[in-house]
Each structure stands twice: as structure tokens, then as C-alpha cells.
Amino acid sequence: MAKSKKKKLEKKITKAKVKPLKREVARLREALDLAGTAAPASRGPALSPLAPANGFPALPVIAGVEFAAAEAGVRYKGRLDVMLARLAPGSAVAGVFTRSATRSAPVLDCEAKIGATAGPRQGAAILVNSGNSNAFTGAKGVEAVQAICAGVARAAGVPEARVFTSSTGVIGEPLPHDRITAVLDDLAARLSPEGMPQAARAIMTTDTFPKGATATVEIDGHEVRIAGIAKGSGMIAPDMATMLVYIFTDARIAQAPLQRMLGRLTDETFNCITVDGDTSTSDTLLLAATGKSRAPEITDLRSAPARAFQDALKRVMMDLAHQVVRDGEGATKFVEIAVTGAASAADARKIAMAIANSPLVKTAIAGEDPNWGRIVMAVGKSGAKADRDGLSIRFGDILVAEKGWVAESYAEEAGAAYMRRDELVIGVDLGLGTGAATVWTCDLTHRYIDINADYRS
Amino acid sequence: MAKSKKKKLEKKITKAKVKPLKREVARLREALDLAGTAAPASRGPALSPLAPANGFPALPVIAGVEFAAAEAGVRYKGRLDVMLARLAPGSAVAGVFTRSATRSAPVLDCEAKIGATAGPRQGAAILVNSGNSNAFTGAKGVEAVQAICAGVARAAGVPEARVFTSSTGVIGEPLPHDRITAVLDDLAARLSPEGMPQAARAIMTTDTFPKGATATVEIDGHEVRIAGIAKGSGMIAPDMATMLVYIFTDARIAQAPLQRMLGRLTDETFNCITVDGDTSTSDTLLLAATGKSRAPEITDLRSAPARAFQDALKRVMMDLAHQVVRDGEGATKFVEIAVTGAASAADARKIAMAIANSPLVKTAIAGEDPNWGRIVMAVGKSGAKADRDGLSIRFGDILVAEKGWVAESYAEEAGAAYMRRDELVIGVDLGLGTGAATVWTCDLTHRYIDINADYRS
Numbered sequence: 001m002a003k004s005k006k007k008k009l010e011k012k013i014t015k016a017k018v019k020p021l022k023r024e025v026a027r028l029r030e031a032l033d034l035a036g037t038a039a040p041a042s043r044g045p046a047l048s049p050l051a052p053a054n055g056f057p058a059l060p061v062i063a064g065v066e067f068a069a070a071e072a073g074v075r076y077k078g079r080l081d082v083m084l085a086r087l088a089p090g091s092a093v094a095g096v097f098t099r100s101a102t103r104s105a106p107v108l109d110c111e112a113k114i115g116a117t118a119g120p121r122q123g124a125a126i127l128v129n130s131g132n133s134n135a136f137t138g139a140k141g142v143e144a145v146q147a148i149c150a151g152v153a154r155a156a157g158v159p160e161a162r163v164f165t166s167s168t169g170v171i172g173e174p175l176p177h178d179r180i181t182a183v184l185d186d187l188a189a190r191l192s193p194e195g196m197p198q199a200a201r202a203i204m205t206t207d208t209f210p211k212g213a214t215a216t217v218e219i220d221g222h223e224v225r226i227a228g229i230a231k232g233s234g235m236i237a238p239d240m241a242t243m244l245v246y247i248f249t250d251a252r253i254a255q256a257p258l259q260r261m262l263g264r265l266t267d268e269t270f271n272c273i274t275v276d277g278d279t280s281t282s283d284t285l286l287l288a289a290t291g292k293s294r295a296p297e298i299t300d301l302r303s304a305p306a307r308a309f310q311d312a313l314k315r316v317m318m319d320l321a322h323q324v325v326r327d328g329e330g331a332t333k334f335v336e337i338a339v340t341g342a343a344s345a346a347d348a349r350k351i352a353m354a355i356a357n358s359p360l361v362k363t364a365i366a367g368e369d370p371n372w373g374r375i376v377m378a379v380g381k382s383g384a385k386a387d388r389d390g391l392s393i394r395f396g397d398i399l400v401a402e403k404g405w406v407a408e409s410y411a412e413e414a415g416a417a418y419m420r421r422d423e424l425v426i427g428v429d430l431g432l433g434t435g436a437a438t439v440w441t442c443d444l445t446h447r448y449i450d451i452n453a454d455y456r457s
Numbered sequence: 458m459a460k461s462k463k464k465k466l467e468k469k470i471t472k473a474k475v476k477p478l479k480r481e482v483a484r485l486r487e488a489l490d491l492a493g494t495a496a497p498a499s500r501g502p503a504l505s506p507l508a509p510a511n512g513f514p515a516l517p518v519i520a521g522v523e524f525a526a527a528e529a530g531v532r533y534k535g536r537l538d539v540m541l542a543r544l545a546p547g548s549a550v551a552g553v554f555t556r557s558a559t560r561s562a563p564v565l566d567c568e569a570k571i572g573a574t575a576g577p578r579q580g581a582a583i584l585v586n587s588g589n590s591n592a593f594t595g596a597k598g599v600e601a602v603q604a605i606c607a608g609v610a611r612a613a614g615v616p617e618a619r620v621f622t623s624s625t626g627v628i629g630e631p632l633p634h635d636r637i638t639a640v641l642d643d644l645a646a647r648l649s650p651e652g653m654p655q656a657a658r659a660i661m662t663t664d665t666f667p668k669g670a671t672a673t674v675e676i677d678g679h680e681v682r683i684a685g686i687a688k689g690s691g692m693i694a695p696d697m698a699t700m701l702v703y704i705f706t707d708a709r710i711a712q713a714p715l716q717r718m719l720g721r722l723t724d725e726t727f728n729c730i731t732v733d734g735d736t737s738t739s740d741t742l743l744l745a746a747t748g749k750s751r752a753p754e755i756t757d758l759r760s761a762p763a764r765a766f767q768d769a770l771k772r773v774m775m776d777l778a779h780q781v782v783r784d785g786e787g788a789t790k791f792v793e794i795a796v797t798g799a800a801s802a803a804d805a806r807k808i809a810m811a812i813a814n815s816p817l818v819k820t821a822i823a824g825e826d827p828n829w830g831r832i833v834m835a836v837g838k839s840g841a842k843a844d845r846d847g848l849s850i851r852f853g854d855i856l857v858a859e860k861g862w863v864a865e866s867y868a869e870e871a872g873a874a875y876m877r878r879d880e881l882v883i884g885v886d887l888g889l890g891t892g893a894a895t896v897w898t899c900d901l902t903h904r905y906i907d908i909n910a911d912y913r914s
Contacts, residue, residue, distance in 0.1 A: 009466055010466075010470055021482060024482050100834070101840075135834075136833045136845065139862075170830060171828075171830025172829060172833065172862070173830075281833065281834055363906050364910065366906065367910025372629060373593060376592070377557070377559065380555075380559030380560070384558070386559060387558075388558070388560075389595070391559070404593060405593065405598075406630075444816075445906065445910075449901065449906065452820035
């Protein structure tokens with residue numbers, strides 16, 4: 001190649017790409033100087049500022065479940081990316097999945113198996129990999145699931161029909177399933193009741209912290225334990241999201257009531273969060289009950305023990321759901337949207353989601369701007385019944401707007417001070433009826449764009 | 458220079474120089490986020506890179522319409538922020554408006570008047586201000602509209618029932634209408650048939666360029682002229698958007714057929730664009746026909762002259778709609794989403810809008826990442842009927858995916874090269890039926906967040 005041509009090309013690229021970036025770096029450094037903040041030394045996937053203050057919780061051992069995690073190198077190097085959980089014979093497994101019309105091969109496989117496992121109470125296994133979602137991978141995707149299921153069945157000693165798999169990561173690239181099957185024997189050999197924290201790490205993608213939650217409940221003098229793990233953290237919207245959640249309990253309960261319970265509680269927890277309104281092709285929530293607790297079996301869902309158990313399960317699910325929002329890509333604010341007084345519960349939900357998913361509301365929150373006008377806009381566009389003059393808006397306890405205008409008592413400084421908090425509650429009352437809904441979301445920041453404009457490179 | 462060598466060198470330079478800078482920018486932005494400091498605007502209020510190459514078009518005089526613009530200081534200082542258009546007696550005025558449930562006071566006033574103006578063919582006037590939207594301003598908002606309408610009626614010599622007003626800008630702050638009424642006499646004194654370009658400037662908010670379009674059509678040997686102006690550029694979604702559009706023609710046509718024509722063509726143009734999926738409380742599109750052309754009156758909408766006129770009108774509307782997308786807040790890519798083979802036209806539209814509004818698709822486009830997996834995700838979440846294995850995806854003429862997986866002929870480098878263009882066509886075929894829809898959108902960039910996290914301050 002002629003040297004002059006090479007120089008010319010180099011010059012061209014420098015002018016088009018390098019120079020603007022250098023200018024941007026200079027501008028940003030200047031802004032950091034003005035803010036009195038030192039420029040960061042290295043990038044690193046910094047911890048979300050909304051991460052739980054106490055870190056990962058101490059999870060109890062759930063009798064009847066063992067875990068192991070490994071580095072299979074599916075996509076990431078030098079980090080855990082595969083986890084195996086083995087459930088003792090007698091375990092019931094319930095599941096809910098993404099409603100996407102382009103569900104991934106592992107999701108379709110799980111759905112088919114969950115429906116068919118109401119009867120047998122044999123052992124079971126869950127295998128999850130991160131880095132590649134095995135979604136939109138055609139016939140090869142199905143083959144990959146089959147190969148993994150066969151391998152897990154053999155290594156873990158459970159029937160193939162009781163092996164559930166999930167994959168999370170890039171869509172549309174073939175899953176190198178041989179890298180996973182290559183570590184199955186090792187995983188099976190290292191299964192341990194204490195392995196849940198490692199499992200929580202192995203399922204992470206762009207998550208900045210592993211997510212775990214636990215609760216216990218006493219039934220007839222016997223302790224029943226619940227513990228779960230989850231991963232987020234983009235493509236999060238109701239009807240499930242890029243969310244993988246695995247919850248384990250030693251409760252004794254059959255598959256059918258477990259499934260009913262899970263469906264109802266999912267609507268009240270995971271289906272009430274949104275990060276970006278996008279819905280994954282891979283969302284999976286599995287709930288396994290090993291039956292190893294000495295508490296009596298739960299049969300009637302309206303009984304007092306059943307209700308106590310459900311309350312505890314809901315606490316675990318809500319905790320994990322909130323952690324997913326707290327680790328939403330680029331999130332700096334945890335936001336609760338509480339809608340009341342709507343014409344119906346469905347309308348309340350529509351309005352809450354319209355606010356939670358509005359890019360203009362989310363960027364205003366990122367900018368700590370008490371821009372309640374954008375909330376009015378989102379109410380208006382939601383499609384739900386709304387009467388401008390009956391609407392009222394609150395930031396926490398601060399009444400911001402009512403009777404079709406800004407509240408007389410409202411001071412912009414109070415609103416601005418409130419918006420500087422990490423955790424916000426935006427209240428909207430429609431003044432029409434008794435419909436209510438609460439959803440949780442985060443703000444939309446530059447970091448979301450950094451992460452998602454460059455996820456694959 | 459051999460193409461492959463050039464590519465290789467380009468890649469090498471990019472890796473060595475561009476990537477580290479990109480990482481640095483991301484790191485600095487993150488630090489700024491954590492420091493709670495807004496990043497400085499990346500490109501200043503620079504012209505959108507997608508602005509029409511030839512600038513603002515030469516608009517013809519439309520007989521029977523005069524314009525004037527002024528600096529009223531509603532919010533902005535030192536720039537045009539109010540425009541007046543006066544229509545000669547005999548003009549018909551049609552309009553379509555936002556469907557938001559929290560419509561602004563001026564929109565409610567226009568809607569009431571449009572319905573009532575089918576009969577009289579008196580003079581009319583349009584008054585628009587930028588900087589304050591007079592939305593969610595309660596009883597004071599209605600008073601402001603009344604004061605302005607009364608002032609315009611007096612200054613321009615038209616009936617108050619024929620004065621149409623629009624306001625665009627911040628929501629929820631009282632409109633200082635006295636600043637507008639103070640300049641009405643001056644506006645009326647300076648009305649001129651050549652004033653349309655100034656009017657296009659006066660209605661801008663975060664727009665980076667004024668928007669105009671024109672077309673002419675010959676009917677029975679006589680020229681009929683059409684010219685219009687518009688403003689964008691955030692809160693843009695179908696069912697209208699933060700869009701104000703004013704189109705003028707010297708055609709002779711009664712209000713009822715004009716209104717029918719406008720409704721149908723809006724569905725095919727302005728209701729097919731989206732920037733951020735948010736819907737404004739203020740959207741207004743007014744179409745005025747002065748009847749001053751010597752061409753015969755248009756009465757039967759199926760006649761050849763009526764069809765020729767509608768074709769020209771549609772060209773003007775589509776041109777303005779595309780300009781609104783080209784000036785979408787922070788836009789660096791103009792994207793056409795063409796969906797075919799859907800089970801129905803409604804399904805095709807659902808899918809096209811789900812893709813166009815997906816933050817993950819829009820950030821991938823901003824990052825020039827041919828991440829077609831996210832398009833699969835958006836198809837799946839749309840709620841429309843889809844069969845994973847019948848789906849095919851194209852970038853321009855490049856077949857990317859088919860039969861449930863990446864196409865055999867597809868090379869990632871070809872996709873990556875395509876994504877570096879300013880103008881993209883994403884084709885999605887569902888392989889199910891004949892439903893088709895095309896929508897236009899832009900990418901989601903840091904600049905969108907810069908603009909919207911700090912709009913009010």
C-alpha cells in the first residue's frame with residue numbers, strides 16, 4: 001500500500017472520528033473539573049449507585065437444592081457464566097415466561113416441560129448460561145437446547161424431561177453449546193447447598209451486582225425457607241423482561257397450586273417493573289419447591305398457612321424485582337409511580353406504565369428536573385380516561401398540581417430539592433374512581449446509551 | 458488501494474484510536490453521572506446532521522395569505538417567537554389535533570372552532586407562539602387564549618370565532634399572554650405575502666432548522682399552489698406529536714371535503730413518524746384553502762383534479778413529516794421501517810412502531826451496530842401475530858435473517874458498513890399475509906438526553 005494513501009486514510013479517519021471524540025473528552029473533563037470531581041482512572045463496570053447498601057444477602061441453605069457455577073467461556077472470558085442447580089426427587093417446579101412472539105429456544109422448551117411436569121415428582125435440574133441467549137437461532141437453537149438437556153440429565157442424574165435451561169445475552173448468534181456440555185461433569189461434581197451466591201454471579205450480563213433475596217415463614221411450628229436469585233438489567237418491561245429469576249423453597253406444595261400462586265404473584269411484582277419498555281425473548285422465572293421442610297403440605301391456597309407462605313414469597317419476589325430496577329442499565333434513580341383514583345385498575349396501570357416508560361419523564365428525572373408537565377403529557381397519551389381538571393400530582397408528600405394547574409402551595413425549589421433524592425415516589429390521582437396501580441422504574445441516562453450503543457463490540 | 462487492505466487499515470486505526478476514545482468518553486460520562494453533574498451538550502445547538510442539504514426551500518406566495526413574525530419574549534430572548542397568519546375572506550380552514558386526554562387550552566379552543574366554521578367563509582387568522590405551551594394551566598390558560606383571540610380579531614380585522622391559536626413549549630407554566638397581545642398591532646402592520654420563512658422560524662423550539670415544503674399542481678390549465686411550515690422535534694409520536702404544522706393553498710375547496718382529505722392524509726404521513734413515542738398535549742395541524750386560484754372548485758374527492766391535488770398535498774405533508782424526524786432531538790440517523798407480510802395492516806403498523814420506538818433498537822442504530830437481534834425482540838414484543846421461522850429482516854437490500862436465523866449469505870461486515878450510513882431502511886417481512894406499513898424514525902443518542910434532562914433550566 002502506498003504510504004501517502006495510507007496517510008490520507010489515517011488523516012480522514014482522524015478528522016471524522018478521532019477529532020470529535022477528542023473534543024468530547026476535553027469538554028467532559030472540563031465539566032468534571034467544574035464539578036470538582038476527579039476523572040475516573042479506569043472504566044470498570046461501576047456498581048449501580050442504587051445497589052442495596054448491605055450488598056448480597058446471606059442466603060439460607062434450602063434443603064433439597066444444590067448449586068454449582070463454572071467458567072465455560074460462552075462469550076465472556078475469566079468469569080462465571082454457567083450455573084447448575086439440582087433439585088431432589090419430590091420437587092415441584094412452576095414457571096412463567098416471556099409473552100414475546102419470538103421466544104427463545106430454551107423458553108419454548110421450558111414451557112413445554114413445565115406443563116407436562118404436574119404429575120411426576122422426580123429430581124430436576126436447572127442450567128443457565130449468560131453471554132448468549134440462543135434466541136432466533138433457528139433449528140440450531142433447538143439442537144443446542146437438546147444437547148445441553150441431554151448432557152445435564154446424564155451428569156446430574158435426572159430425567160431429561162425435568163431439565164430446564166435458560167440462556168441470556170446476545171440474540172441471533174449460535175450458542176456454542178459444546179463449551180457448556182464440556183463443563184457439566186465438573187459442575188455436577190461440585191454441587192453444594194451453599195452455592196447459590198456463585199449461581200447469582202454466573203447468570204449476570206450487564207448487571208453491576210448479583211441479586212438475591214430471602215424470607216422465612218413458620219407454619220405449624222416448622223420453618224419454611226424461601227431464597228431466590230435474579231438478573232436484569234436492560235430490556236426490562238412487563239410481560240416479563242430480560243429477567244431470569246430462580247426461587248427455591250423447602251415448602252411442600254404440589255405443582256398445580258405452586259403454578260397458580262406464581263402466576264398471581266408475578267402480576268403483582270415482576271410485571272410491575274420497567275426499565276426501558278423493551279421485552280426480552282428469554283424471560284424466565286422458575287419456582288421450585290423441594291418439600292423438604294417438616295411443615296405440613298400446602299393444599300388450600302386460602303388457608304392461613306398458605307397465605308403466610310404467599311406473603312413471604314411475595315416479599316422475596318418484590319425484593320428481587322426492585323433489585324432488577326435498581327440495576328437498570330444506567331439507573332441513578334429508583335422511582336415508584338403510584339396511580340390512584342383512576343376509572344379502573346386497568347386504566348391505572350396504563351397510566352403508571354405510560355409515565356414509567358416515557359423517555360421525556362425519564363430524562364427529566366435523570367436531570368433532577370421537577371418537570372411535572374411531562375407527567376401530565378404521559379397521562380394524556382396513555383389512552384386511559386383522564387380529566388385534566390380532576391388530576392393531581394405529588395412528589396412524595398409535596399402536592400405539585402391539582403385542579404388543572406400547579407398547586408397554590410407548590411414551590412419549585414421544594415420540587416427541585418425532592419428530585420435530588422436517589423429514591424422518588426411520584427403520585428398521580430385521577431379523581432375519577434378507585435382504580436389503583438403501582439409500578440417501579442428508573443431514570444434514562446447517558447450510561448444507558450453507552451451500554452446499549454456498544455453492547456456487542 | 459485494495460479494498461480489503463483499506464478495510465483492514467481502517468479497522469486497525471479504529472481499534473487503536475477510536476475505541477479507546479469512545480471508552481474514555483463513556484467513562485467520563487459515567488463519572489459525571491455519578492457526580493450528579495449534567496454532561497455538557499455534545500454538539501451544541503448545532504444543525505442536525507440530517508437537515509435537508511439545500512436548506513429552507515423557496516416557498517411561493519399563496520394568494521390570500523399574509524404572514525408576520527415578532528420577538529415577543531414569551532420565554533426566549535432575542536429571537537422570533539410569535540407568528541401571525543391572516544387569511545383572506547373566502548378561506549376554508551381544516552384541522553387535526555392531538556388525541557391526548559390532557560390537551561392544551563389552545564387545542565381545545567381550535568377544535569371547537571374548526572367544527573363550527575364549516576359554513577361561513579370569512580377571513581381568518583392563525584397566531585402561534587413558541588416557548589410556552591399553555592397546557593395544564595387551568596382556568597388561566599383559557600383566559601389567555603381568549604385574550605389572545607380577542608386581540609388578534611381586533612388587530613387583524615377577522616371574527617374572533619375565526620382566530621386559531623397554538624402554543625408550544627413548556628407545560629404547566631402560565632402563558633404571559635400580555636407579551637403576545639402587546640405585539641399584535643405591530644404584527645398586523647407588517648403582514649406580508651412573503652413572510653412565511655420568518656413564520657417557520659418563529660414557531661421553532663428545540664428545532665435546529667426551520668421546516669418548509671411546497672408543491673404545485675395544474676388543474677384545468679390553472680396552477681394551484683401549496684406551501685407549508687412545521688416544527689418538531691421531541692415528544693413526537695403518532696396521534697400527532699409536539700408538532701405544529703400550517704399548510705396553505707390557493708385551491709378552491711369547501712371546509713368539509715378539505716377536512717376529510719386532511720384526516721386521511723394525516724394518517725398516511727404525520728401519523729407514521731415517531732421520535733420518542735411521547736405524545737404532546739399541543740399538536741396542531743391546520744390546512745387553509747384561500748380559494749384564490751383560478752382553477753375550478755374541488756368538490757368530488759374522487760375526480761381527477763381532486764386526486765392530483767391530494768397527491769401534491771400529500772407530498773408536502775410527507776416532506777414536512779420527514780423533516781420533523783430529521784430534526785428529531787439528537788438524531789444522527791434517518792430510519793425507515795418497512796414492514797410487509799403481516800397478518801393485517803394494523804399488525805404491520807404495530808410491529809413497525811414497536812421497532813421504531815424500541816430504545817434498544819434506537820441505541821443500537823446510534824452505535825452503528827447491526828444488532829438485528831433487537832429487531833427480532835421488538836417484533837416479539839409488539840403484540841402482533843408473528844412466526845419466528847417465517848420472519849425475514851433486511852438492511853436496505855442486504856438479507857440479514859430468514860427462516861428463524863441469520864441468513865446464510867449475510868456477512869456482519871456488510872451489515873456494519875450499511876449501518877454507517879446516515880439514512881437506513883430496515884425491512885421486516887412476517888411471511889404471514891399482505892399487511893404492510895411504513896414508518897419513519899431516528900436514533901436515540903446522548904444528545905437526546907442532553908436536551909431533555911435539562912430542557913427547562
